[in-house]
Amino acid sequence: MNPLDRFRLDGRVVVLTGASSGLGVGFARALASVGADLLLVARRAERLEALADELRGSGTEVLTHPGDVSSPDDCRAAAAAAQARWGRVDVLVNNAGVGRAVPASRETPESFDQVIDVNLKGTFWMSQACVPLMPRGATIVNVASVLAHVAPRFPQASYAASKAGVLGLTRDLAQEWTSRKGVRVNALCPGFFHSEMTESGSQDLGPMLETDSMMGRFGEQPELDSALLFLASDASTYVTGQSLIVDGGMAAL
Template structure:
């Protein structure tokens, strides 16, 4: 990502553009990952689409290409450091650069703590926390000054809403610490900004698995009285990764309709 040039006048809208940049989105096969990829393409970026389900990635690629941008699909299980390295290598081979990483891949469970198995717990941590680290490490090695990483965490990292989600909440809370540490490690030394987005409740494959009526029970706690629309989170992402957000690093931006303050 190019550092802003003071001598050239750019409008507010110009600063939100991503022209000439390459964005890697993990978990790009469904839900919010699709919205992130499409938004980045609409803002002018070429997009590397990474996920385990390659067939679904082709659907996301069509959205990117419909916006007039190039898409590269890479089969990636982020819990495997070697696959994350191959993802970054593929991006460099195809585009010659990586300007942005959106660490979106994630899974959840809703298992009571007294019954959750070690394998169930580890799987969530392996993808949500370790996967974010391996992907950041792989992309961080090839990023140039002015690049940006956004880790997608969750409002459940900072509050509890009655679901038995120890593994998910713990892993997403840990991502907040990871974000702060990478920001301080890579900010002044390498010029890479690292932030986190903490979504509230948005329609996705994950929320579709909740018991019937659960989301409705939360409506009274959501100040804006509804679930979020994917574009409302994607808009916040574009701010963080564009030149509009170049003085923001080490922060967690909560986009939750106000539920975390009730």
């Protein structure tokens, strides 16, 4: 077998959250390019449909499901939509996320809760909803952050806390589900990539990356897509409970 064939997802059903913007759009295109069928989940229905139309034009089977991952009911509804269409979920990519860059002394309970609700609780609720539909050999990829491993260079208490929580959750779910259910669970930890989330702070982040990372630059979407495909596919069948950092060397300094 060609080793590259293990990265293929032909006929696999992938649920991708946070699919309407940023890295999620790139992830959807990458997953489609290796043959996956996609259920795209996000709050912005019009953006989801525009992306779905694009992918369908290339022959991908795509279903959209507007929803908020911070709602357990919405997560269960998304899983039910996948079950009704395909009868199973082979891959879940928990990518939905929000961030707040404010000093901890000025963080409000409402904004802190919102970040935790989406980034951490949403990852759990969607995993809980999908795992009953996942056959042995299925996999979950939780998108965390390099900021779960290192101190943020800017004030982001709620975001850093939520992503560190995702790593703990990843290890626990892997421990519970890998041997018992045959479902692998891993985390993908991006550094700073060009996206809608980083666009507003790019003038400050650029100089920071020049000194605080080995490669001295932002990451580009394809550099993260390949890492996602590794964790989502049979290329990583002996990997579970791990976090894969893709950050240009930031965490190593």
